[in-house]
Ligand SMILES: Nc1nc2c(ncn2[C@@H]2O[C@H](COP(=O)(O)OP(=O)(O)OP(=O)(O)O)[C@@H](O)[C@H]2O)c(=O)[nH]1
């Protein structure tokens with residue numbers, strides 16, 4: 001019998017699905033397919049009381065993924081909102097944060113930056129302020145160990161994905177939102193770089209209308225799926241300068257009379273962002 005279910009746990013090759021009746025089933029795919037993600041609505045064939053086979057996914061509203069030269073990694077499907085989590089510890093990887101933002105813009109999913117561990121001393125907010133222009137929503141400063149009502153409010157009624165470096169507190173926040181210690185939390189007090197505590201992506205129900213996907217920490221974010229001619233469009237703060245370069249197909253690298261380079265040189269556009277754009281251009285054209 002074919003039934004519809006949602007993927008609630010993604011172990012890469014095997015999955016856990018939840019039927020619309022609330023039944024949890026261990027699920028494999030046919031022909032070792034791995035092109036499924038947490039949040040996917042799928043057709044399943046139920047085999048017995050606790051096993052099923054995933055036949056295919058239903059049309060997706062969106063899919064967030066990263067892609068390096070050889071392979072792509074699906075992060076989650078059908079999410080309404082991505083929360084990019086960062087903190088002062090582990091040391092923030094700003095390249096990774098910018099890449100994640102770029103991927104969410106390309107996937108057309110609104111993103112919010114959560115700066116966690118605000119209870120720690122030396123929490124200088126200045127380093128985060130640059131992201132305000134890159135996100136349509138302001139940055140939220142929280143401590144997952146303290147009051148998280150502002151996050152709960154923002155998540156209400158939506159499917160939310162938590163993504164970020166290992167050790168920033170994604171699972172701690174997940175547990176705080178759930179009101180119980182379900183997701184495993186790692187101790188990084190001895191290691192600044194953090195260790196990967198969460199090893200698979202998992203979807204939780206916060207209430208009847210709100211879901212939350214906790215994911216393993218990421219170290220890199222390949223953007224090989226982005227196309228050359230679209231890239232600049234994914235820099236929302238760059239839009240006012242686009243179309244003003246001498247060449248309509250300007251890549252904003254070595255071309256003469258590039259409006260963005262000029263703006264950056266004159267301090268009207270952040271040089272850091274132009275260099276980031278050029279870096280991604282060079283990377284996807286290798
Ligand atoms: N001081 C402080 N520590 C926090 C906060 N949130 C999380 N931590 C600590 O940070 C460490 C890592 O937290 P996790 O929730 O496991 O981090 P994670 O992002 O899920 O890590 P991965 O699963 O490896 O990706 C734990 O020791 C938490 O107790 C916070 O708001 N303040």
Ligand SMILES: [Mg+2]
Nearest residue numbers: 170171197198
């Ligand atoms: Mg975790």
Ligand SMILES: [Zn+2]
Nearest residue numbers: 245250252258
């Ligand atoms: Zn240009």
